[in-house]
Amino acid sequence: MSIDPILFEPPARPSHPPEAPLAAEVGAVELTIDGRAVSVPAGSTILEACRAEGIDTPTLCYLESLTPVNVCRVCVVEVAGARVLAPACSRKVEPGMEVMTDSERVRHSRKLVLELLGSSVDVGLAGPQAPDGSIAAYTERYRADPTRFGPSANPAAADERDAREAGHHHAAVGEPTAATVGQPVKIDNELYVRDYSKCILCYKCVEACGVDAQNTFAIAVAGRGFDARISTEWNVGLPDSACVYCGNCIGVCPTGALMFRSEHEMREAGTWDESAQTMTDTICPYCGVGCTLSLHVQDNDIVKVTSPMDSSVTDGHLCIKGRFGFQFVQNRGPG
Amino acid sequence: MDLHVVAPLASPAERDAVDAVLSPLIGPPASGWHGGVRDSKADGHIARGGHEARSHRDLLIPALHGIQARVGFISQPALAYVCRRLSVPPAEAYGVATFYALFATTPRPPLVAHVCDDIACRLAGAEDVCSDLGRSLGPAGQPTRDGRATWLRSPCLGQCERAPAALFTSAGESPTSFAVAPIDAAGIVARFDAPRIEAVGPVAAPTPDDRLAVARRSVPQAGDDGLRILARIGRIDPLSLDDYRRHGGYEALARAIALGPERVISEVTDAKLVGRGGAAFPTGRKWAAVAAQITRPHYLVCNADESEPGTFKDRALLEDDPFATVEAMTIAGFATGAERGYLYIRGEYPLAEARVTAAIGAARAAGLLGPDALGSGVSFDIEIRRGAGAYICGEETALFESIEGKRGEPRNKPPFPVEVGLFGKPTTVNNVETLANIPAIVLEGGAAFAAIGTDGSTGPKLFCLSGNVERPGIYEVPFGVTLRELLDLGGGVRTGRTIQAILLGGAAGVFVGPEALDTPLTFEGTRAIGATLGSGVVMVFDDTADLVGTLRRIAAFFRDESCGQCVPCRVGSVRQEEILARLAAGRPRGSAADELALLRDVGQAMRDASICGLGQTASSAIESAFRQPGMMSL
Numbered sequence A: 001m002s003i004d005p006i007l008f009e010p011p012a013r014p015s016h017p018p019e020a021p022l023a024a025e026v027g028a029v030e031l032t033i034d035g036r037a038v039s040v041p042a043g044s045t046i047l048e049a050c051r052a053e054g055i056d057t058p059t060l061c062y063l064e065s066l067t068p069v070n071v072c073r074v075c076v077v078e079v080a081g082a083r084v085l086a087p088a089c090s091r092k093v094e095p096g097m098e099v100m101t102d103s104e105r106v107r108h109s110r111k112l113v114l115e116l117l118g119s120s121v122d123v124g125l126a127g128p129q130a131p132d133g134s135i136a137a138y139t140e141r142y143r144a145d146p147t148r149f150g151p152s153a154n155p156a157a158a159d160e161r162d163a164r165e166a167g168h169h170h171a172a173v174g175e176p177t178a179a180t181v182g183q184p185v186k187i188d189n190e191l192y193v194r195d196y197s198k199c200i201l202c203y204k205c206v207e208a209c210g211v212d213a214q215n216t217f218a219i220a221v222a223g224r225g226f227d228a229r230i231s232t233e234w235n236v237g238l239p240d241s242a243c244v245y246c247g248n249c250i251g252v253c254p255t256g257a258l259m260f261r262s263e264h265e266m267r268e269a270g271t272w273d274e275s276a277q278t279m280t281d282t283i284c285p286y287c288g289v290g291c292t293l294s295l296h297v298q299d300n301d302i303v304k305v306t307s308p309m310d311s312s313v314t315d316g317h318l319c320i321k322g323r324f325g326f327q328f329v330q331n332r333g334p335g
Numbered sequence B: 001m002d003l004h005v006v007a008p009l010a011s012p013a014e015r016d017a018v019d020a021v022l023s024p025l026i027g028p029p030a031s032g033w034h035g036g037v038r039d040s041k042a043d044g045h046i047a048r049g050g051h052e053a054r055s056h057r058d059l060l061i062p063a064l065h066g067i068q069a070r071v072g073f074i075s076q077p078a079l080a081y082v083c084r085r086l087s088v089p090p091a092e093a094y095g096v097a098t099f100y101a102l103f104a105t106t107p108r109p110p111l112v113a114h115v116c117d118d119i120a121c122r123l124a125g126a127e128d129v130c131s132d133l134g135r136s137l138g139p140a141g142q143p144t145r146d147g148r149a150t151w152l153r154s155p156c157l158g159q160c161e162r163a164p165a166a167l168f169t170s171a172g173e174s175p176t177s178f179a180v181a182p183i184d185a186a187g188i189v190a191r192f193d194a195p196r197i198e199a200v201g202p203v204a205a206p207t208p209d210d211r212l213a214v215a216r217r218s219v220p221q222a223g224d225d226g227l228r229i230l231a232r233i234g235r236i237d238p239l240s241l242d243d244y245r246r247h248g249g250y251e252a253l254a255r256a257i258a259l260g261p262e263r264v265i266s267e268v269t270d271a272k273l274v275g276r277g278g279a280a281f282p283t284g285r286k287w288a289a290v291a292a293q294i295t296r297p298h299y300l301v302c303n304a305d306e307s308e309p310g311t312f313k314d315r316a317l318l319e320d321d322p323f324a325t326v327e328a329m330t331i332a333g334f335a336t337g338a339e340r341g342y343l344y345i346r347g348e349y350p351l352a353e354a355r356v357t358a359a360i361g362a363a364r365a366a367g368l369l370g371p372d373a374l375g376s377g378v379s380f381d382i383e384i385r386r387g388a389g390a391y392i393c394g395e396e397t398a399l400f401e402s403i404e405g406k407r408g409e410p411r412n413k414p415p416f417p418v419e420v421g422l423f424g425k426p427t428t429v430n431n432v433e434t435l436a437n438i439p440a441i442v443l444e445g446g447a448a449f450a451a452i453g454t455d456g457s458t459g460p461k462l463f464c465l466s467g468n469v470e471r472p473g474i475y476e477v478p479f480g481v482t483l484r485e486l487l488d489l490g491g492g493v494r495t496g497r498t499i500q501a502i503l504l505g506g507a508a509g510v511f512v513g514p515e516a517l518d519t520p521l522t523f524e525g526t527r528a529i530g531a532t533l534g535s536g537v538v539m540v541f542d543d544t545a546d547l548v549g550t551l552r553r554i555a556a557f558f559r560d561e562s563c564g565q566c567v568p569c570r571v572g573s574v575r576q577e578e579i580l581a582r583l584a585a586g587r588p589r590g591s592a593a594d595e596l597a598l599l600r601d602v603g604q605a606m607r608d609a610s611i612c613g614l615g616q617t618a619s620s621a622i623e624s625a626f627r628q629p630g631m632m633s634l
């Protein structure tokens, strides 16, 4: 009897050489923003140019460490001569561009985006980066009034939205309420919860779970239109999915839809109190990579763990051990 | 990539269905990893994925079609098997499967009638058909008593000239799919009861006389002299390459090769041909831009997704003159330096797909496609890709995503397809009708083409006339003919009836009133009255038509067809539908004027801030109806 070897020849190398990387873009681009002459490095986005000028631009789906998906449209600006508005977060500057960040059209669209989101999603915790409620400031700045579309319709039953089929919605019949993405929180594991009634569908978690960080592909956008949702394969619970509990989706979620179970439970119990929390940076003890951990501590208990977005080691991303493996620190059993 | 696939084993039928699609293209499963038999030789410690897996991702949707056609729905094990075969993460594949309306991810009977309840069919009584079906078969989606069949509502099936229409799909070992129009509830039930559903499928009209008669049901001018785009419709056997060549076919390709790519492009530019798919972009400029790109390969895409409600011209061209598209694609590929063309056809056009598949096969067999077309050293071939029920996939960048095996989510532009298109390469996208003009331009020269029509709109144009007219159908006229003249060609509204409104350009278009009848049907003429030609839809609503219901159907259409990516369109389309419903129910929030102001606010944000043309035009028709004095009484 012969024994099959376990190690084998690798497949042949590709016959064509890899493509050369694109030449680095150099030089500066001159443009005007709100009438001011601005010069920024070629290849910059309008958002980067605005930030360099100190022009505060709202963003929701944008994050430095992720590929721009430009889907929320809250960052739109007017470019002279263009038929439609442009997303500042992904549109590259061009020489001679005339950008307006506070025109009537810009204000209108930003206001409507905030109203449309506010009327369909629980944005109570939403902010441009970490869930911090700062969407409220923009709502005020643009005088957005999400209640214009009527009171919220009743939330859907558990998993009802996940079962909706593309192209077959129940047509509106004239009810006085506004449809929402409301639904019960999905709690199916010890580590984190998914409250998709807070989800603005910014795609950040999908990107973080996919090629932008984790390469696990446990979640994706399923369904279509207003019924589009973040879903595991066949909406199975996280323990049955490909999820490895790195928590990187939680780290990028701007709305609090994805949340440490510890935070969720404290919020439910009314004991979550950010003003009473301290944040301590340390190095993860588990392996030699040396990720920076930020420990959020309340009443001498670690209540959640993040990593700084600007950490050159992590870009804000961690693994299950650094993210969730902190129980041993506070194991204060007898003896 | 570490695939995590947990589902139980797919059934033999499911695996057969997948393998029938995939094995001819990528071979049988190479290992246990790929869904085959486990073999320690092949399944050792070898990393899978990478380029090899990514290069097959575009087969995902064809594989899903295979399962849907064989089993009638896509089960979790079946999807898992596809995921193994193609190394696609199950969550992503699920996201794709749930994006397309023609894919079912819950058990569904094998036989389905997709009953059109869209705007033209509504005018022809589609709501009555649906309520009759509700009475005799039960609510939409519920299996019939024997569990073999069900019916579903569908957006426009592209058969509006013979409304109301239904599309039957029958899953099984020899799956079939065909449209029937006009049809009523009794006709649908009768086809459910027919012991062999296949037997009632469309058959090629046997004699030339029959052929002409059949063609005239959709193209009333068929057989007339002086037609250019429609010249061969009803006159030739669409399955016969010889017949096509006897009627001038393939002269243009030979001439194009003799002229060379640059000359072909300059003739198209001189012709001032602009795209007929809706955006009216100059074709010559597009071709020149792609031809000039140094990045290789270049791709050509023929957009046959035709899902704009009220549009059915591309269907007729593909059904009755399929070689013309094949030849024109070959010329376009030659001119723009593409060796591969994709023809993306909507999933609801089984007959057109069968005809054009046959035409591609015949052209390949005759050496007109392939590595050495016409023996001239030109290399070009065509692959067909079927859509799966998503209007948004007609948008060119969503179409690329769909061909690449993804959800049909439009990309942000720039970069434009001429630079970064299909598979990230320079790509020419053209509508079927745009391409249909190419052979004549090549043969007669751009100047002769530009002499037809007006200065701003050159050449002949197809219009899809439907709704309350005597002879709905596809009409070819030179640009410049007025709306009234077109309506006269179609016999006008029925005696005793008057025109209430006309929808130009489809659901993404604009309503005009009878005072617009003397508008010339040109790009500049319609622009001058704030309207659009769009894809050539001219839908007539007489004084009996229910305009409020029509507007609500249009709103529901956009709510259904929005891809869901961007906030203005995803939520705006919902709010638009809700506002209309409240107005129609006579229960406005505040006054009707408040609701209309809210509608305009939503409309402006959709127009200004949406990613793609769907959201940007989703409020166009609805807002236009309220702008017309006296058109809407609410």
Ligand SMILES: Cc1cc2nc3c(=O)[nH]c(=O)nc-3n(C[C@H](O)[C@H](O)[C@H](O)COP(=O)(O)O)c2cc1C
Residues within 6 Å of the ligand: B274, B275, B276, B277, B278, B279, B280, B281, B283, B303, B304, B305, B306, B307, B308, B391, B392, B393, B394, B395, B396, B397, B429, B430, B431, B432, B434, B435, B612, B613, B614
């Ligand atoms: C929502 C949407 C749907 C579209 N559907 C189609 C279609 O079904 N067929 C088509 O040819 N063009 C369609 N288009 C236009 C295409 O994006 C593209 O402009 C066209 O295919 C280019 O070909 P042309 O220049 O020959 O017209 C659609 C555009 C949008 C925004």
Ligand code: SF4
Residues within 6 Å of the ligand: A205, A208, A209, A214, A216, A217, A218, A219, A242, A243, A244, A245, A246, A247, A248, A249, A250
């Ligand atoms: S925890 Fe990690 S693996 Fe799990 S869904 Fe989030 S990003 Fe993906």
Ligand code: SF4
Residues within 6 Å of the ligand: A198, A199, A200, A201, A202, A203, A204, A205, A206, A230, A249, A252, A253, A254, A255, A256, A257, A258
């Ligand atoms: S769950 Fe959070 S990160 Fe994911 S799409 Fe929703 S809001 Fe964005």
Ligand code: SF4
Residues within 6 Å of the ligand: B392, B409, B410, B561, B562, B563, B564, B565, B566, B567, B569, B570, B610, B611, B612, B613, B614, B615, B616
């Ligand atoms: S406008 Fe609508 S269809 Fe287009 S990308 Fe946005 S959500 Fe999708």
Ligand code: FES
Residues within 6 Å of the ligand: A058, A059, A060, A061, A062, A069, A070, A071, A072, A073, A074, A075, A076, A087, A088, A089, A090
């Ligand atoms: S931040 Fe630019 S579109 Fe979302």
Ligand code: FES
Residues within 6 Å of the ligand: B116, B117, B118, B119, B120, B121, B122, B155, B156, B157, B158, B159, B160, B163, B164, B165, B309, B310, B311
């Ligand atoms: S086929 Fe029904 S509306 Fe077009």
